[in-house]
Amino acid sequence: MKSACCSCEDSMKIWSFNDLMLYNVSMTKVLMIEDEMELVKILRLYLEKAGFSVTHAANGNEGLNKWEAENPDLVLLDLNLPGMDGLDLTRQIRKKSEIPILMITARVEEMDRLIGLELGADDYISKPFSPREVVARVKAVLRRTQGSHPKETNLLTYGELAIDLDAHQVSRAGTVLELTPTEFSLLAALASHPGRVFSRLQLLEQSQGTAYEGYERTIDAHIKNLRAKLETDPHNPECIETVFGIGYRFHRS
Ligand code: CA
Numbered sequence: 001m002k003s004a005c006c007s008c009e010d011s012m013k014i015w016s017f018n019d020l021m022l023y024n025v026s027m028t029k030v031l032m033i034e035d036e037m038e039l040v041k042i043l044r045l046y047l048e049k050a051g052f053s054v055t056h057a058a059n060g061n062e063g064l065n066k067w068e069a070e071n072p073d074l075v076l077l078d079l080n081l082p083g084m085d086g087l088d089l090t091r092q093i094r095k096k097s098e099i100p101i102l103m104i105t106a107r108v109e110e111m112d113r114l115i116g117l118e119l120g121a122d123d124y125i126s127k128p129f130s131p132r133e134v135v136a137r138v139k140a141v142l143r144r145t146q147g148s149h150p151k152e153t154n155l156l157t158y159g160e161l162a163i164d165l166d167a168h169q170v171s172r173a174g175t176v177l178e179l180t181p182t183e184f185s186l187l188a189a190l191a192s193h194p195g196r197v198f199s200r201l202q203l204l205e206q207s208q209g210t211a212y213e214g215y216e217r218t219i220d221a222h223i224k225n226l227r228a229k230l231e232t233d234p235h236n237p238e239c240i241e242t243v244f245g246i247g248y249r250f251h252r253s
Contacts, residue, residue: 027053030138031072033063033089034104035081043076046131047138060084064092072099074142076134079105079116079124087115094120098193100145102137104129117246118199144195144252156191158253161230161239163191172230182207183226186219190240195252197243223248 030052034040037058044054055070057063060083067075075093079086090101103116103124116124122141125134154165160173168184170177179187189206190198198206200216207222227234241249 027051028074028142029053029055029070029072030074030076031055031057031063031066031070032076033057033060033066033081033086034076034078035059036078042131043134046135050135050139052138058082060086060089063089067093067097067099074100074102074138076102076138077104077121079103087119090116090119090121098145100141102134102141104134117197118202120196120202122196145193158191158194158239158251161191163188165192170230177229179226179229182222183229186222187226187230187240190248190250194250197246197249199247203247219247 028051030047032040032043032047032054034043034056035058040056040058044056047054055066055072057066060081063075063077063081064084066072077086077089081089084092086103086105090103093099093101101121103121104127105116105124106127122145123137125137156163156165162171164170165188168181170179170184170187185207186203189203200219203219204216207219223240224234227237227240230239231237239251241251243249
């Protein structure tokens with residue numbers, strides 16, 4: 001006899017042709033990487049009810065393969081997985097992709113969460129949680145990250161601020177701001193992902209191409225200069241926010 005939870009899951013939904021058309025055109029695909037099958041079942045139910053298409057992997061290696069093969073729009077990732085764990089997997093994915101990652105954690109240590117965010121997870125949610133909460137967080141992360149991908153124009157605008165990624169030019173209310181190449185790289189990295197927290201090390205890597213531990217604090221000086229040029233009141237920054245103990249993020253409007 002097949003294992004009950006695996007076989008019923010895949011046969012539960014039979015797609016009609018119309019479903020498949022809809023699926024191809026508009027459905028947002030969530031890749032859930034989670035080894036607790038009961039949880040998978042419940043979350044799948046709620047996510048599908050909310051209109052998402054759900055694909056699943058039960059361990060880290062399978063998750064990595066599915067991510068590469070199925071091109072999902074968001075990864076819902078359990079931290080504690082057999083084989084490659086959630087942190088390693090995040091590292092692997094982030095080498096190649098900016099796909100939104102929502103991390104699920106049962107570990108209570110704040111440190112794990114911070115490392116997760118530092119590695120580039122977009123948000124995390126702690127067990128126990130309600131499935132509704134997970135759906136809400138998935139939607140929130142997608143809203144945030146999808147709003148920050150105006151790739152066609154390469155022009156990011158936030159209020160009076162305009163950042164032309166191709167021309168390497170930043171203007172505020174039509175006035176061009178004179179930024180150094182480092183300041184521009186930092187701003188481009190932050191503003192391309194509003195709401196996402198970047199660690200100093202990540203920003204160092206963005207702006208210098210390499211990052212040496214111990215030099216993270218040089219970022220603070222660049223951010224200070226950037227704020228002086230960018231912000232109406234550099235002492236009460238509205239664009240670039242400090243995230244205490246981690247780094248910086250661009251204000252999500
Ligand atoms: Ca687990």
